[in-house]
Amino acid sequence: TQLLEQSPQFLSIQEGENLTVYCNSSSVFSSLQWYRQEPGEGPVLLVTVVTGGEVKKLKRLTFQFGDARKDSSLHITAAQPGDTGLYLCAGPRNAGNNRKLIWGLGTSLAVNP
Amino acid sequence: SQTIHQWPATLVQPVGSPLSLECTVEGTSNPNLYWYRQAAGRGLQLLFYSVGIGQISSEVPQNLSASRPQDRQFILSSKKLLLSDSGFYLCAWDRERNQPQHFGDGTRLSIL
Numbered sequence: 366t367q368l369l370e371q372s373p374q375f376l377s378i379q380e381g382e383n384l385t386v387y388c389n390s391s392s393v394f395s396s397l398q399w400y401r402q403e404p405g406e407g408p409v410l411l412v413t414v415v416t417g418g419e420v421k422k423l424k425r426l427t428f429q430f431g432d433a434r435k436d437s438s439l440h441i442t443a444a445q446p447g448d449t450g451l452y453l454c455a456g457p458r459n460a461g462n463n464r465k466l467i468w469g470l471g472t473s474l475a476v477n478p
Numbered sequence: 479s480q481t482i483h484q485w486p487a488t489l490v491q492p493v494g495s496p497l498s499l500e501c502t503v504e505g506t507s508n509p510n511l512y513w514y515r516q517a518a519g520r521g522l523q524l525l526f527y528s529v530g531i532g533q534i535s536s537e538v539p540q541n542l543s544a545s546r547p548q549d550r551q552f553i554l555s556s557k558k559l560l561l562s563d564s565g566f567y568l569c570a571w572d573r574e575r576n577q578p579q580h581f582g583d584g585t586r587l588s589i590l
Binding site: 398405406407408409410413451453455465466468469470471 | 484520521522524527537568570578579580581582583584586
C-alpha cells in the first residue's frame with residue numbers, strides 16, 4: 366500500500382525563522398505535488414516535482430524530490446505570517462489507469478508575527 | 479481560464495435530513511471530478527470520483543452518493559444525514575492522471 370507520511374504534524378514558529386517539512390514514503394512515486402491550504406479554502410498547488418533529485422524554488426520556498434523519488438522536502442526561508450497554512454503533499458497512485466492521488470495528512474504551520 | 483464553483487459555503491442540517499452539494503467546473507471539458515472530505519484541517523479522504531457523465535466510482539462505503547448529470551456538474555447527496563457526516567467537503571477537477579488537481583473553496587457541513 367502506498368502511503369505518504371508528513372512530518373512534523375504541527376509546527377509553530379516566529380516570523381523570520383527557517384523551517385523544513387517532509388513528505389516520506391517507502392514507495393516510489395512518478396511525481397509529487399505540494400499544496401498549501403488556508404482555513405476555509407481548498408488546497409492550492411504550489412509545485413510538482415518529477416525528476417529524482419530535482420530542486421524547485423518558488424520565492425522563499427525550496428522543494429526537493431529525493432533521488433529515489435520516495436521522499437520530498439519543503440524548506441521555507443525567513444517565514445512570514447502569510448506562510449501560515451496546511452501544507453499537503455500528494456502523489457499519483459502507481460496503477461495502470463488509476464487517476465487517484467494519494468495524500469499525506471499534512472503539516473499545519475503557524476508563523477507568528 | 480478554468481474555474482470551479484462549489485456551494486453552499488456552509489450548511490447546518492439536522493440529523494436525518496437530506497443533502498445536496500453541487501460543484502460545477504467552467505472553462506474545460508471532460509474533466510475528471512472528485513469529492514473529498516477533510517476532517518479537522520487534516521488530510522483528504524477521497525469519497526467519489528468520476529471520469530465522465532454517469533460514471534461514478536465510490537472509494538469507501540458510506541451514507542453518501544454522487545451523481546454526474548452533466549459533463550461539468552458533480553453532485554454529492556445523502557437521503558438521511560448522520561452526525562458522522564459532518565466535515566469539510568471539497569470538490570476538485572483535473573484533466574489527466576499525474577496532473578495537479580484544482581479545488582473549490584469547500585462546504586463546511588455541520589450536522590446537529
